[in-house]
Amino acid sequence: AAEGQRDFIRQIIREDLATGKHHAIRTRFPPEPNGYLHIGHAKAICLNFGIAREFAGWCNLRLDDTNPGKEDPEFVEGIKDDVRWLGYEWHDLRHASDYFEVFYDSAIKLIKDGVAYVDDLSPEDMRAYRGTLTEPGRNSPFRERSVEENLDLFQRMRAGEFADGAKTLRAKIDMTSGNMNMRDPAIYRIRKVTHQNTGDAWPIYPMYDYAHCLSDALEGITHSLCTLEFEDHRPLYDWFVDKVDLVNHPELWTHLREGGFRTEPAKPRQIEFSRLNLSYSITSKRKLAQLVNENLVDGWDDPRMNTLRGLRRRGFTPGGLRLLIERLGVSKQNSIIDYSILENCIREDLDATAPRRMAVLDPIKLVITNLPEGHEEQLTFSNHPKDESFGTRNVPFSRELWIEREDFAEVPPKGFHRLKPEGEVRLRGVGIVKCDELVKDADGNVIELRCSLDLESRQGMPGADRKVKGTIHWVSAKHGVATEVRVYDRLFNVADPDDETDGKTWIEHINPEAKRIVTAWLEPAAAQVDAEQRFQFERLGYFVADRVDHTSDKPVFNRTVTLRDAWAK
Numbered sequence: 249a250a251e252g253q254r255d256f257i258r259q260i261i262r263e264d265l266a267t268g269k270h271h272a273i274r275t276r277f278p279p280e281p282n283g284y285l286h287i288g289h290a291k292a293i294c295l296n297f298g299i300a301r302e303f304a305g306w307c308n309l310r311l312d313d314t315n316p317g318k319e320d321p322e323f324v325e326g327i328k329d330d331v332r333w334l335g336y337e338w339h340d341l342r343h344a345s346d347y348f349e350v351f352y353d354s355a356i357k358l359i360k361d362g363v364a365y366v367d368d369l370s371p372e373d374m375r376a377y378r379g380t381l382t383e384p385g386r387n388s389p390f391r392e393r394s395v396e397e398n399l400d401l402f403q404r405m406r407a408g409e410f411a412d413g414a415k416t417l418r419a420k421i422d423m424t425s426g427n428m429n430m431r432d433p434a435i436y437r438i439r440k441v442t443h444q445n446t447g448d449a450w451p452i453y454p455m456y457d458y459a460h461c462l463s464d465a466l467e468g469i470t471h472s473l474c475t476l477e478f479e480d481h482r483p484l485y486d487w488f489v490d491k492v493d494l495v496n497h498p499e500l501w502t503h504l505r506e507g508g509f510r511t512e513p514a515k516p517r518q519i520e521f522s523r524l525n526l527s528y529s530i531t532s533k534r535k536l537a538q539l540v541n542e543n544l545v546d547g548w549d550d551p552r553m554n555t556l557r558g559l560r561r562r563g564f565t566p567g568g569l570r571l572l573i574e575r576l577g578v579s580k581q582n583s584i585i586d587y588s589i590l591e592n593c594i595r596e597d598l599d600a601t602a603p604r605r606m607a608v609l610d611p612i613k614l615v616i617t618n619l620p621e622g623h624e625e626q627l628t629f630s631n632h633p634k635d636e637s638f639g640t641r642n643v644p645f646s647r648e649l650w651i652e653r654e655d656f657a658e659v660p661p662k663g664f665h666r667l668k669p670e671g672e673v674r675l676r677g678v679g680i681v682k683c684d685e686l687v688k689d690a691d692g693n694v695i696e697l698r699c700s701l702d703l704e705s706r707q708g709m710p711g712a713d714r715k716v717k718g719t720i721h722w723v724s725a726k727h728g729v730a731t732e733v734r735v736y737d738r739l740f741n742v743a744d745p746d747d748e749t750d751g752k753t754w755i756e757h758i759n760p761e762a763k764r765i766v767t768a769w770l771e772p773a774a775a776q777v778d779a780e781q782r783f784q785f786e787r788l789g790y791f792v793a794d795r796v797d798h799t800s801d802k803p804v805f806n807r808t809v810t811l812r813d814a815w816a817k
């Protein structure tokens with residue numbers, strides 16, 4: 249939080265409150281509903297909603313739906329769900345399309361004020377007239393049309409008289425501006441496409457740069473936070489806000505109030521911050537969609553995806569994601585965050601919040617020969633080593649156990665402190681066992697370890713404190729619940745999948761090991777849980793009961809993250 253206090257955006261806001269420029273802080277999160285939200289959006293969400301919360305203001309969720317055809321109501325529901333999952337609630341839910349009338353009337357005002365005109369240049373010609381960074385643009389031959397002619401043509405554009413691309417409404421600014429965005433940008437284009445909210449009511453649609461700033465102004469947004477690539481759109485943002493001047497032209501928007509919208513226009517200030525980029529990841533909706541459409545993953549909520557739904561299904565926590573965003577802070581410096589920083593935040597949150605259980609992912613049998621056949625006990629285990637409030641549970645123990653195959657080595661490497669022939673190891677919560685004998689199959693593979701339990705080393709016995717170097721976990725074979733476990737890892741096997749200097753495309757960097765399915769054994773108290781229950785499986789990592797496929801009859805768990813970073817170089 250201390251970090252958060254110092255970032256430049258919160259500083260601006262504090263000053264604006266101190267000087268009385270604003271009495272309340274209003275922000276918005278404006279996603280385009282053309283895909284599901286990803287980890288990058290989490291930064292924009294935490295920033296906009298977080299600031300509103302910290303300063304007792306409010307934040308709207310605004311669906312920026314000015315691009316019909318690419319947008320889908322399915323994504324709208326997904327976005328709402330994801331924002332709530334991250335722990336935030338919006339003041340109002342709005343759509344840019346709620347304001348189509350206002351945008352249209354505002355455009356009429358711009359035409360009447362002589363600062364917008366209808367251009368007949370084709371899109372290609374318009375591009376050619378625009379010039380380049382080093383070369384000024386040229387005025388369109390249609391630039392000096394009269395107000396009357398512009399009004400007539402624009403009204404006919406709106407009536408659907410012209411074909412797609414035949415005419416464009418443009419702002420009359422400066423074709424020689426050093427800022428390309430100011431060279432008479434488009435305001436409206438003709439697109440005869442059905443819109444998911446407004447149907448076929450509009451054959452023309454407003455451009456992002458026009459619709460976005462006016463939506464902000466209409467909603468009374470004080471601080472319009474966006475990513476750095478919009479920095480040189482800011483002069484245009486201010487130009488539209490000033491020229492339309494909604495604050496002083498209530499005739500443009502009072503009908504919204506009559507329609508039941510709470511609205512109190514204000515002059516917003518755009519402030520840019522750097523995007524969140526993560527190594528071993530892609531944060532482009534287009535590429536995420538490609539992964540889904542080409543069946544390279546199992547849908548938008550595949551736990552390997554860094555969509556918020558994917559991360560959620562993977563077991564990542566809202567608290568862990570908020571911690572990441574808080575730690576990274578806010579600046580104008582673009583950088584790529586190492587994926588392990590994200591994983592560490594998730595571990596930190598789960599370490600505090602996830603109860604402990606025992607599970608064996610790759611089993612080998614261990615038989616305790618000095619316990620009678622059919623021996624069974626209930627042992628009491630604490631659910632969290634650092635937090636008594638998690639309570640305790642019963643763990644069934646019996647003569648035959650599953651242990652992790654890699655906790656035994658017939659020919660142990662140097663420094664191996666787990667089980668080996670004639671060696672001793674502590675069975676967690678039980679006592680010390682010694683491996684007396686191996687049982688092998690016809691091919692010579694070890695299939696069973698026959699061990700004796702030092703009864704003096706059991707809890708409450710005089711030898712309970714006797715030290716051995718290793719402690720391993722186990723699950724009672726008789727009581728263990730066979731469970732599908734999906735062992736997930738990073739989706740890409742290189743830090744920068746977009747780097748093509750090695751001759752490979754980003755798709756060729758997909759990590760084929762990122763999903764592995766095993767049948768594991770879980771202690772009963774781990775299996776009979778609700779979907780989305782998270783656990784630490786001792787010594788293995790954090791796991792979550794899959795929110796789609798898990799039932800207590802047929803448990804399915806996903807590995808969220810290992811206990812330690814296995815990728816560190």
Ligand code: ATP
Pocket residue numbers: 277278279280281287288289291292473474475522523524525531532533534
């Ligand atoms: P994409 O390029 O993946 O389509 P976008 O920026 O077009 O992303 P929008 O739906 O328009 O996606 O974004 C909604 C908000 O989230 C915008 O304010 C945008 O700046 C912000 N945002 C998007 N990606 C990131 C990111 N990686 N880091 C921080 N903020 C982001």
Ligand code: MG
Pocket residue numbers: 280
């Ligand atoms: Mg976009």
Ligand code: MG
Pocket residue numbers: none
């Ligand atoms: Mg984009």
